[in-house]
Each structure stands twice: as structure tokens, then as C-alpha cells.
Amino acid sequence: MSSASDAGVVVPRFGTRGKAWLALLGVLIVAGLGAWAYQLQQGLAVTGMDNVFSWGLYIMLFVLFIGLSAGGLIISSAPKFFHSKRYDSLAALGVLLSLGCIVVAGLLILPDLGSPSRVTGFLTSPDPRSPMVWDFGIVLLYGLFNVGYLWLLTRRDLAKMGSRLAFGVEDTPAGRERDRKRAFWAAAIAMPLAVGLHSVTGWIFATQIGRGDWFNPLVAPMFIMKALVSGLALLLVTGILVDRFTRFRFPRELVPELGKLLGIFVAVHVVYLVAAERLPHAWAAHFEFWSITSAFLVGDTIHFWLWTLIGGVLPIALLAVPSLRRRIKAVFVASVAAIVGILFEGVYLIFTGYHDLNIDAAPGVTTGTDYTGLEADIWATTGSYTPTIVEVMVAVGLVAVGALIVTLGLRVVPIQPDDRTPVSAERDDTTATTADPVATDGGRRPEDEADAEVTGDA
Template identity: 80%
Template sequence: MSSSEKRAEAGVVVPEFGTRGKAWLGVLVLAIVVGFGAWGYQLSQGLAVTGMNNVFSWGLYIMLFVLFIGLSAGGLIISSAPKFFHSDRYATLAPLGILLSLACIVVAGLLILPDLGRPSRVIGFLTSPDFRSPMVWDFGIVLVYGLFSAGYLWLLTRRDLAKMGSRLAFGTEDTEEGRKKDRKLAFWAAAVAIPLAIALHSVTGWIFATQIGRGDWFNPLVAPMFIMKALVSGLALLVVTAILVDRFTRFRLPQKLVPELGKVLGVFVAIHVVYLVAAERLPHAWASEFEFWAITSAFLVGDSIHFWLWTVVGGAVPIVLLAVPSLRRKLWVVFVASVLAIVGILFEGVYLLFTGYQDLNIDAAPGVTSGTDYVGVGSDVWVTAGYYTPTLVELLVTIGIVALGALIVTLGLRFVPIQPGGGEAVRVSRTEQQTTDTDASVATDGGRDTPGGGPR
């Protein structure tokens, strides 16, 4: 019996995308097409069409690579920790967290390609890897991590896929014995996922931390800070996404979990922005200054707008919002705090790159060549400080790749039973489905037919 026949016999209905859902898909597909078109233009013209140069050899692609690696690693850790400790309290969010982790690692992996200039250079990682380079280890662990995330998501959802009669079950049968077996396998998968996610972002941090020639990066705390910001951004993204899909799809977010998740997020942000920043900056301030106010000023006062967007907008404000119990019980407060936390982590990445590249090791004239030319003159521009602004090409390529990640999440929410028991959630009678269809046709766009679950 085919999967479609099984679904028909069981009365299982996989809802289709509604009007707004199709519009959302159209926007994503358009962004992907434009993005890959911009990438094609970059391939034909070279990296000269980007804002990168001889001074800023890493730009928007690597900034967002670091962000999405953290989002992916944090999401997997947050989703796996309860399973490792045999807690079902957050079981509702685990598959969603792993779906987000999978989408983010795909985005992060693809962001490497346009940064390399020529995608064929990836072959070098496979044919002639230099294991002394952290980049080789990062490439390898990103590949392994992506495959593992896909398998982990399938493990958590395959019984519900079988209940739905989905081909994605790949022959798996939905039995009580099978579900007990999967619970044991989920524990071992979590035992692998947590150290794998830690290794993923630690290796990314070590790429920066091992750059001896750049004093702002050459720091043993870089990797621990990367792990902490992964926990902050991963949990924040999970909270934001869960609130949105609860609003627009069939997914249900238990409201009692929102204050708890907000409390955990507040603790993560405080450890990251207060303690680890102090651990990193205070020794430098103490070594260079010998007066109390001079030390305090060097420690507390940032030297760029990126620093303030990170520590105040993405740090102090979320901490204040989440520290007050009465505020933390409000859904919109946790949502706003989570968004600000992600914004803060984004600008921490901007701050990290600018501190490494903006101040050159050679600050005397004429400095170093930027690798760019004056228009109509043809002579190299020599600079004593680094400057970088992303170009339209970089922005379009990045938006296209991020849209691909959003498409993965959208299709996952539609066709994979992300919520435990999802196979049962779509088991309705034909009469009920006809009633739903009638209501939807009357309401037109009034129902919640956005991507990820269709009208409730």
C-alpha cells in the first residue's frame, strides 16, 4: 500500500499552504533567486565587487557565519540537554530547536562559499587538508554536524512521520516498542549532540583566538565566549521562533514555559555580557592603568557603537526586562528581550571583526595597501586604518542564503511533525476537513494560513 493510500485510509490530512503561506514562499524563493544571481555576478567579477580588501579580508559573510554557527550550536545544546538529563519538560521544543539548528548550519556552511571567492577551493579541504589549520577542522565539523542534525531530527520525528504515512519515515513503523527504543536512542543522540555542538563553536572561536598577529583576538577566552553567546543566541532564536509559530501555525507553545525560558535566557545574557566581558577586559585595563577611575573607564566604556549595541541594547536591556518577574510573565517582554539578545550577539560579531581589522599593525605612513584603486587613477590606496562597508552584492547574496534557511524551517514546519504527537494532530475526519475548507474559503485571508501549519 502506498503512503498516500495509507494516509487516506487513516484519515490523515497534510494541510496545504494558504494564500499568505504561498506569498511567504514566493518571497523566500524570490530572495533565493536574486541572492544566487548576485553570487553569480560576484563569481564573474571577483571579490572586488565586495567591500572586502587587503585589510578587511573577512566581512559580512564571516560575520554572519559566526552568528549562524552560534545559533545552530546553541539551539542543539538547548534542545539536547533536557533529553540527556531525562527531562520531558521541554520536549515540546526539542524538534523545533533541532530544525532551527539544521537550517542555521546550512546557512553557515553556505556563507563560507562566497567568502572563498571560488567555491572550487572547497575541494582543497577534502583532497589536501592541512590539519594544522583550524579552518580545516571547522570545515570538517560543520559537515559532520549538519549530517548529524538531519539524522537527529529524523530520529525524533520518524514515529510521527510513520503515523502520518509520510514517505520521510523511510519504512519506520509506529509502535509503542519502537517509541521506547527511540527514547533511549534520543538519550545517546543528545550525549553526542552536546559535545559536538560545543566543539563546533569552540573550533570557530579558536580560528580567531589563534591569530597571533591580531592582539584583540589572541585571547584564551574567545572560545568560552563563543560557547556562551551560542547559548544566548540559540535560546533566543528558539523562543522567538516558538512564539511566532505558535501565533501563525498549528504548533502550540506551552505558555508556562515562557517565563522559565526567559529566566534562563536572562542568566545566560548576564554571564556572557557581565562576567565574561569583565574577565576579558579587566586584566587589560588593570595592566595599562594604575588609577581607579582610569581602570574603571577603560573597563566599562566601549570605543565604538558596535560595543554599545552589543552590551547595552543586546545585554543590559534584556537583563533588566527578564530580571523582573512581573515583566517576565508577559509574552511580548520575553519576545522583545530575545530579539534584542540576538541583535546584541550580531553586533558582538561586528565588534569582533572590526577590533581585529580596523587597527593595523603598521600605523605609520604610508601604512599598507588596501588592494583597491582610485577611480580613473589606477594607483593603489594606502591606508593606516582599516575600513569596511558591505556592498549591495554582499547584502543580496547574504539575504538569499538566509532565505534558504528560512525556507528549510518553513517546509519543516509544514511537512515534519515538529510537535511531539504531530502525527495525531493532523488526523481528522473528512467531514472536519471539509468544514475547515469551507471556513477558510469564507474567511479568505482571515484565517491563520501562514507557512508552518496552515489555518488552525
């Protein structure tokens, strides 16, 4: 492995699987760039959006990755704010994930605008009455804060490694003590900033008075709750994966604790907040017991079921049982299911918001797609949207950019402190040094078992 102290900032060599992973990400990014170039040439007509469905896959994923980023930052900052060293090993990883996700979210705005030059309007002629201006500003501020926060958490270890990324900072006991105090104040800024980030995103939906499914004071609180669900779930999924394929040590006794916390978040989000949002609507619409309960319990689209069953019932069932919660595989499956559920909640949010038009009388509203020659009927009374292959390729390419940021971050930045105490007798963390943060071949440590049962109960 190449040493960072030998030549400044050097990315350690990847093994066979690591190189294959980088090659895959490179192919996806190039394909996404090609699809975006085609969209820029042909216009937004090559997407599935139109005058009726003016938000589609890009905004769905924008909301998802904003939540992933905000939740990850909140989860990783809360222990710093409350002076808990138990979760120190996950703090920098959470901030790195938050950074990768906010980059993806910010980049998703570009293809949705149609022309990248329109971004300058946010800077040259911002309208403070527009929630979009506030959202753009906080996304930019939030991304810069993530960079500084990650550097603060890792700069002493970077200095110990001799990395140029330390920017002249020295590794001293006094310096580490000062950084621990600064981390507290950074966490005090990070948590309200993350809450503000996703609240503003929620308010963009909640202030749409013409959209009955969005014009709701509970939208912003639901956005914060699903940020906590998706952010913690992503931290668990990524932590388990990098624990298996790198030298990063995911403290096994934390798995049941974080799994229990994830189960509580999912229950509050899917059970309580969904009930608080849907029951009044159902009551006002029907005033009948069966109509109310069926509208609330049965739902109305497949997206609702994918959200509530896969993203709600399945994680709760896996995480509510202590014996299952002690299994790495069960927590991993529950976390993946929670993320999938949050994704389809976004699909449900967009689809229900645009399905019923403000003008439902014939002939409706023009779709604006007649000039493409793809549709004969240019008027509609209900919304219809299917993402095109162009949108999918652009979106996948941008997600690959975020994955590349996290992958390189795990290699270059000492994500795991080298001075934390061992988490268990059989897994001595002193073997995971910051100078060699990952296995050169991307392989599994022989002493670890992916499906090992965590001892004890949370």
C-alpha cells in the same frame, strides 16, 4: 489540507499569508543568487573586503549562525540527556532550527572563498594544522548529524502519518521506547559536538597572534556563551511566532522558565565574561583607575553599545522582573534584542580585530584595490570596511534559504509530538495532531491570545 498518507511526502497547502511568505523567500533567494553570480563574474573586488579587511559580512554572519545552530542544539538536547519530558515539545523544533542555521553558516563560506572550487581543497589536500580544516570538517559532520537527529525524533510520527520519510520504520510502542533511549545517546553526542563546533570557530580567532583583540584564551568560552544566548533566544522567537501562525503549541508555562534561563545566560555573557576579558586589557594599557573604568564601562565604538545595551541591559531588565517575564511580548522583545546584541558583538569582533593593523607606520599596507579604480590611495595604516549591496543581497538570500528550510520543515515534519500530555486545561494539546501540524490558512487559533499573561511564576 492534503494528507501525507495519501501520496507519500506531500507539502500541505499554504494559505494566503503562507504563500506570500514563500513568495518573499523565493524573491530573496533569486536576488541572492543573482548577486552571487555577479560576484563570481567580477571577483571579490565588488565586496567591501580588501587586503586589510579580509573578513567581512560573510564571516560575521557565519559566526552568528554557527552560534545560533550550536546553541539551539544544546538547548534542545539537554532535556533529552537528563530525561526531562517537560521540554519534549520543543526538542524537534530546536533541532530543525539548528539544521536551518548550520545550512546557512555552511553556505556563507562559499561566497567568502571567492570561488566555490576552492572548497575541494579541504577534501583533496587538507592541512590538519589549520583550524579552518577542522572547522570545515565539523560543520559538515554537524549538519549531517542534525539531519539524522531530526529524523530520529520524528520518524515514528512520520510512520504514523504514512510518510515516505519514515523510510520503512513502523510506529509501535516498543519502537517509540527504543527511540527514547536512542534520543538520550544522540543528545549525549549532540551537546559536545555543538560545543566543539563553536569552540573551533572561537579558536580560529583566538589563535591569531597578530591580532591583539582576538589573541585571547576567553574567545572560545565567550563563543559558547553567546551560542547559548542566541540559540535559546531564537528558539523562543520562533516558538512564539509559529505558535501564533500555525497549530504548533508553545507551552505557555515554559515561557517564564526559558525567559529566566535566557536572562541568566545574557548576564553571564555580557556582564561576567565581558568584564573578565576587558578589565585586564584596560588595566595593562593604562594603570590608572579612571582610564581603566572608562575603557571598561564606556566602551569605544557604537557596536560595543549596540551589543551591551540592546543585547545585554535591555534583555536583563525585561527578564529580571517576574511580572514582565510572564508576558509573552516582553519575552519576545528580550529574545529579539539578545539576537541583535549577539549580531553586533560579531560586528564588534571583526571591526576591532581589523581596525588596528600590524604595521602602523607609514605607508602601512596596500589595500589591493587600486586596479578597481575605486580608490586613489592604495595604502592604509588603519582598517576600513563597509559591506556592499552585493554582499548584503548574497547574505540575505542565504538567510532566506535557512528560513525556507524551517518553513517547509514545519509543514512536512511532525515537529510536535502528538502523544505528549496537555500543558494546561485551557490549551489541550490533543487537538494538535501530527497529521495536521499547521493551520491551512496560517491563521491564529481563536482560543489563543498572543499577549496573554502566563499564569504562575518561574
